[in-house]
Every structure is written in structure tokens, then in C-alpha cells.
Amino acid sequence: MSEDRYTVLDRMRFTKNTTSSRLAILAIVFDVLFFISIYKSDVDTYYYTIIIGASIIYNLVFLLAAFLSSEGVKNYNTTYSWVLVILGIIQIARIFIIPMDAHRTIIADSPVMGNAQFVRTIIYLVASAVCLFASAVINWNKSRALKSHVASLEAKKA
Amino acid sequence: MATLNLQHIDKIYDNNVQAVYDFNLDVKDGELIVLVGPSGCGKSTTLRMVAGLEDISNGKLLLDGKDITAAPAKDRDMAMVFQNYALYGHMTIYENMAFSLTLRKEDPNVIHKKVLAAAEILDLTTQLNKKPSQLSGGQRQRVAMGRAIVRNPQVFLFDEPLSNLDAKLRSATRREILLLHKRLQATILYVTHDQTEALTLADRIVCMSMGHVQQVGTPLELYDSPNNLFVASFIGLPPMNMFTVRFENGELQGKGFTVGLTDEQKSVLAAYNHKEITLGVRPEDIAEGGNMIIRVSTNENLGMNTLVHGNLGNENRITAKLRGWASYKLGDEVAVHFTKMHFFDPETTNAIRKEGK
Numbered sequence: 001m002s003e004d005r006y007t008v009l010d011r012m013r014f015t016k017n018t019t020s021s022r023l024a025i026l027a028i029v030f031d032v033l034f035f036i037s038i039y040k041s042d043v044d045t046y047y048y049t050i051i052i053g054a055s056i057i058y059n060l061v062f063l064l065a066a067f068l069s070s071e072g073v074k075n076y077n078t079t080y081s082w083v084l085v086i087l088g089i090i091q092i093a094r095i096f097i098i099p100m101d102a103h104r105t106i107i108a109d110s111p112v113m114g115n116a117q118f119v120r121t122i123i124y125l126v127a128s129a130v131c132l133f134a135s136a137v138i139n140w141n142k143s144r145a146l147k148s149h150v151a152s153l154e155a156k157k158a
Numbered sequence: 159m160a161t162l163n164l165q166h167i168d169k170i171y172d173n174n175v176q177a178v179y180d181f182n183l184d185v186k187d188g189e190l191i192v193l194v195g196p197s198g199c200g201k202s203t204t205l206r207m208v209a210g211l212e213d214i215s216n217g218k219l220l221l222d223g224k225d226i227t228a229a230p231a232k233d234r235d236m237a238m239v240f241q242n243y244a245l246y247g248h249m250t251i252y253e254n255m256a257f258s259l260t261l262r263k264e265d266p267n268v269i270h271k272k273v274l275a276a277a278e279i280l281d282l283t284t285q286l287n288k289k290p291s292q293l294s295g296g297q298r299q300r301v302a303m304g305r306a307i308v309r310n311p312q313v314f315l316f317d318e319p320l321s322n323l324d325a326k327l328r329s330a331t332r333r334e335i336l337l338l339h340k341r342l343q344a345t346i347l348y349v350t351h352d353q354t355e356a357l358t359l360a361d362r363i364v365c366m367s368m369g370h371v372q373q374v375g376t377p378l379e380l381y382d383s384p385n386n387l388f389v390a391s392f393i394g395l396p397p398m399n400m401f402t403v404r405f406e407n408g409e410l411q412g413k414g415f416t417v418g419l420t421d422e423q424k425s426v427l428a429a430y431n432h433k434e435i436t437l438g439v440r441p442e443d444i445a446e447g448g449n450m451i452i453r454v455s456t457n458e459n460l461g462m463n464t465l466v467h468g469n470l471g472n473e474n475r476i477t478a479k480l481r482g483w484a485s486y487k488l489g490d491e492v493a494v495h496f497t498k499m500h501f502f503d504p505e506t507t508n509a510i511r512k513e514g515k
Binding site for chain 2: 004007008010011013014015
């Protein structure tokens with residue numbers, strides 16, 4: 001192992017995993033952008049109102065879970081990588097709920113969600129999911145590397 | 159490391175209050191200088207002027223011969239350790255120590271090596287992931303020192319770093335600072351009001367009072383040959399006993415006691431015949447046996463020494479540090495003599511010495 005690589009690993013013993021943490025925060029930002037942008041449609045329907053209500057509740061859960069994970073990955077905790085992966089999968093699944101349904105629903109000869117808005121919301125959800133996956137993968141790799149580095153230090157001590 | 163020259167430095171505040179008068183000092187490379195004096199004597203102000211935290215009203219400050227009088231604090235390459243540690247509570251010890259280097263955008267790997275090296279020196283390796291609130295006062299002060307060390311500055315400035323610590327910890331941390339100085343061979347300017355710290359740490363001491371430098375010298379010089387009454391009474395614990403006496407017929411006559419003098423002492427005092435002078439005697443320069451009588455008021459046992467407080471003659475308060483464990487009671491009489499004396503001119507307060515000394 002080169003000296004630089006060793007120092008990078010050793011540094012992780014005392015520094016936070018800010019890359020993963022910031023990616024998780026960025027995922028929250030994209031989620032917020034998504035959530036704000038779906039309100040732009042002013043077509044009011046019974047169907048739309050119910051899904052929005054569920055979406056609001058899920059968003060609260062998402063914000064809390066993603067924020068907790070962003071703090072968890074700071075300390076190289078691998079459990080939070082799984083939480084981030086699950087949140088990422090749900091973000092992808094959400095594409096097929098509000099944006100897709102709203103785009104398909106036609107009221108007064110026009111879709112509830114237009115093409116531009118549809119693409120924009122998909123981009124936000126995908127971006128959010130990519131950030132969550134990247135955060136999870138980076139955290140996983142770093143945590144494993146740190147764990148084996150600490151183990152080797154302890155073996156040296158012994 | 160570097161040399162530091164303070165030339166005719168004054169500090170005058172906006173309200174025309176002068177805190178420092180004509181301060182001159184040449185600090186050699188690797189020297190540990192202690193500025194000592196009572197509260198308000200201008201020692202911290204002087205240090206802050208050196209650090210660049212206060213403007214210098216008059217005079218010049220040279221670092222390695224380069225004039226830095228007007229240079230901003232960040233460009234002076236000096237690191238300051240404060241009395242209250244000034245650590246960031248939300249950061250770990252590692253982050254606190256690395257912070258100044260991070261701000262300078264140094265390579266993180268280089269920062270890591272510097273922090274680990276400093277932590278090793280200060281025995282903080284196992285504390286690096288903790289927050290300052292989880293450490294003791296002494297450990298926090300070591301972190302503050304570590305933060306200074308990682309910068310590898312030309313001059314270290316310490317502003318009463320041990321004042322917040324209890325007596326035991328102060329003594330231990332004092333030894334650590336001494337070891338650190340020996341190890342780093344750093345140029346250090348150290349401010350304290352504690353004369354024990356000054357005597358134990360300093361290569362040279364600058365004793366200050368009311369903004370004026372009273373004496374600059376080695377700890378032994380200040381202890382053994384104080385320039386004036388202020389230095390004599392400030393340096394030494396318990397402080398020096400002072401008596402007003404009259405030099406008559408080759409002896410010193412005080413109120414209710416008389417002290418015989420050697421020929422050398424008589425020649426030193428030749429110009430003061432039939433005049434009053436101030437006689438200074440350190441408590442440790444008083445020994446049992448002799449023609450002077452101390453009437454004991456209190457007795458403090460320190461283990462290997464006993465502090466005897468009482469009256470010499472009629473109304474002269476005196477403290478004697480006698481060897482061994484003694485148990486004098488109120489009203490006991492102890493015969494003593496002086497093994498060493500200091501003479502001062504009562505008008506100028508300066509020490510009376512043989513000419514040329």
C-alpha cells in the first residue's frame with residue numbers, strides 16, 4: 001500500500017464521511033424540488049388530492065430517514081447504507097405513482113401533468129435516487145476499508 | 159524558529175490611557191521569555207501587540223530582523239495559546255487541531271501527519287475523536303498547545319495558559335510546557351502573573367509593573383539581585399520581608415532590633431551613613447539562632463519547612479521559613495539571624511549595590 005493511500009485510510013479514523021453525508025443531503029434537496037414542482041399543476045381532482053396527501057406523509061418520513069442516514073453515514077455506519085438503498089429504490093418507484101398517473105390522467109382534453117413538468121419531476125426523483133445510491137455505495141466502501149485498516153492497526157499493536 | 163526584537167514599544171489607547179511604556183526586549187532564537195507582573199501591569203497587552211491583536215502605538219517590532227509592526231496577525235507566523243483554551247466545542251480534538259491548517263487549504267494528508275505528530279508529543283493520541291467537553295482542563299490546554307504546534311510557527315505566545323487549572327494540574331502542565339520547549343527549541347513568549355511559573359519556566363524573566371519594565375534577567379538574577387523594591391517583593395514566595403532601618407555606626411538599627419554588617423556590606427552602604435534605608439530579607443534567608451527575637455503569632459508547617467509569622471522587635475511583621483518541622487505557639491520567642499540581606503533606597507526604591515554591580 002502506498003504511503004498516500006495509507007494516510008488517506010488513516011485519516012478516516014478521525015474525519016467524518018462528509019461525501020456520503022452531503023450526497024444524502026443533496027438527495028433531500030432533489031426530493032424537495034420534486035415535491036414543490038408537482039404542485040404546479042392547478043387541476044384539482046379527487047384522485048389527485050388523495051395521492052398528494054399520502055405523498056406529503058411519505059415526504060415527512062423520507063426527510064427524516066434521509067437526514068438521519070446522512071448523519072449515520074458520517075460515522076461510517078454500514079447499516080445506513082441499506083437505509084439509503086431502500087430510500088433510493090422507493091424514489092425510483094415514486095416515478096410510477098404521482099408523475100406517471102398525473103401524466104396519464106386526462107381532464108378537459110389535457111393531461112393533469114404536462115410533458116415538461118413530467119420530465120422535470122422524473123429528473124428530480126432520479127437525481128435524488130442516484131445521490132442516495134452513490135451515498136450508500138461510497139459509505140459502504142469507505143466503511144469496509146476503514147474497518148480493515150483499523151483491524152490491521154490492532155493486529156500490528158498486538 | 160526566530161528572534162524577536164521589541165524596540166521602544168508604547169501602547170496608548172484611544173482614551174489616552176497608556177498601558178505600556180517604552181518596552182525594549184531582544185528575544186533570542188529558541189529562548190523562553192516570561193512576562194510576569196500583577197494584573198493590569200501591561201504584560202498581556204504587550205503579548206497581544208506582538209501577536210497583532212492590538213496596534214502598536216509607538217516603536218518597532220522585528221521578527222528575524224523584518225519589521226512586522228504593522229503586519230496583520232495572520233501574516234506574523236505566530237501561534238497564540240489562550241487562558242480559556244479557545245477550542246471549538248462542536249469539533250473533535252482532531253478537527254480542532256487541524257482547523258487552522260484546513261483554513262489555509264493545506265493538503266489533508268499533510269495536515270493528518272502534522273496533527274498525529276503533535277498529538278504524539280502531547281500524549282493526546284487516544285483523545286483525538288473526543289470533543290473538548292470530554293477532556294479535563296489540562297488536556298484541553300494541551301489541545302490548545304497542539305493547535306499551535308501543528309502550525310509550526312516561528313514564535314509561540316502563551317497568555318496565562320495555566321490560570322484555569324487547579325494547583326496539581328498546573329504543576330503537571332507546567333512541566334509539560336518545559337519539556338515541550340526543550341523538545342521543540344521554540345521561541346516562546348509566555349505571560350503569567352504567577353511568579354512560580356516564571357521562575358520555573360523562564361530562560362529570562364521580564365518583570366513588569368504599571369506598564370514599565372522593572373527588570374529583565376534570568377530567574378536567579380531576579381531572585382538573588384532584584385533591581386528594586388517591586389521586583390524584590392514580587393519575586394519569591396512568601397514575599398520578601400521589608401524593614402525600615404537606619405544605618406548608624408556600621409550597623410542597621412530597626413525598631414526593636416539591630417543587625418550587624420560585614421565590611422563589604424558597610425562599604426556598599428557607605429553613602430547612606432546616618433540615613434534610613436529599606437532592608438529586605440527573604441523568609442528563607444532567616445535561620446534559627448542569633449540575637450534577634452521573633453515573637454510568634456502563627457506557625458504553618460509545610461513538611462520539610464515551617465513558616466513562622468510574627469513580629470521582629472516592636473512592630474515589624476516578619477515571616478521566616480525555618481528548616482524542619484516546628485510547633486511554635488502564639489507568644490513563643492524564636493532567636494534568629496539573617497543569612498542574606500538586600501538593601502534598597504527608600505526614595506528611589508532602587509537596590510543599593512556596590513558600584514559597578
